[in-house]
Amino acid sequence: MAAFPSVGIQSMTMRLRSATAISQSPFTYDQQTYQHQGVRWEAEVTLPPMKRADAKQLEAFFASLRGQANTFTLGNPLHNTTATGTGTGAVNATTLTGSFTGAVAGDYFEIGSALYIITEVNSSSSIDIMPPLRAAASSAPLDFTLPKGTWRLATNEIGWSINQASLYGFTFACVEAI
Numbered sequence: 001m002a003a004f005p006s007v008g009i010q011s012m013t014m015r016l017r018s019a020t021a022i023s024q025s026p027f028t029y030d031q032q033t034y035q036h037q038g039v040r041w042e043a044e045v046t047l048p049p050m051k052r053a054d055a056k057q058l059e060a061f062f063a064s065l066r067g068q069a070n071t072f073t074l075g076n077p078l079h080n081t082t083a084t085g086t087g088t089g090a091v092n093a094t095t096l097t098g099s100f101t102g103a104v105a106g107d108y109f110e111i112g113s114a115l116y117i118i119t120e121v122n123s124s125s126s127i128d129i130m131p132p133l134r135a136a137a138s139s140a141p142l143d144f145t146l147p148k149g150t151w152r153l154a155t156n157e158i159g160w161s162i163n164q165a166s167l168y169g170f171t172f173a174c175v176e177a178i
Helices: 054-064
Strands: 013-022 031-046 070-076 085-090 096-101 108-111 114-123 124-130 137-141 150-154 161-162 167-174
Touching: 031 150, 054 161, 054 167, 108 137, 114 150
Parallel strands: none
Antiparallel strands: 013 031, 031 167, 070 150, 085 096, 085 137, 096 124, 108 114, 114 124, 150 167, 161 167
């Protein structure tokens, strides 16, 4: 697994996709939902325009991924807090118990190589998170300092643009590697 090159990010759209089914009556509009287990991160990233000397590194990086075959680590440079904590939870848990200092809803953190967001702070010893835990955690340290997740390209192709000023542009979509 490679780390994403340090070239900066011009813009980034992140989302959590949940596998939730809904059925609605065409007559009463009553709805029934079923929450499946699947939840994953998805993102679209646009990098700043760059000259050929810097773009070469990115071209080589994307080529080395071989489409969706290989993974990389990536985080949002704005997700950085001074919160600290350790948490315990079973696989697929959405609540962690442990010790959390300075953590608030909306903070991102990393456990192992997975990225999570706090959806609610229940107390200094319990937080709710998404997506569900990818692996069991027993007093696992939560990394709030520029947390990253493991990603793969969303498709098997990658492209870039080159304009008449010889500036390269890269925009790509990626999904959490589960």
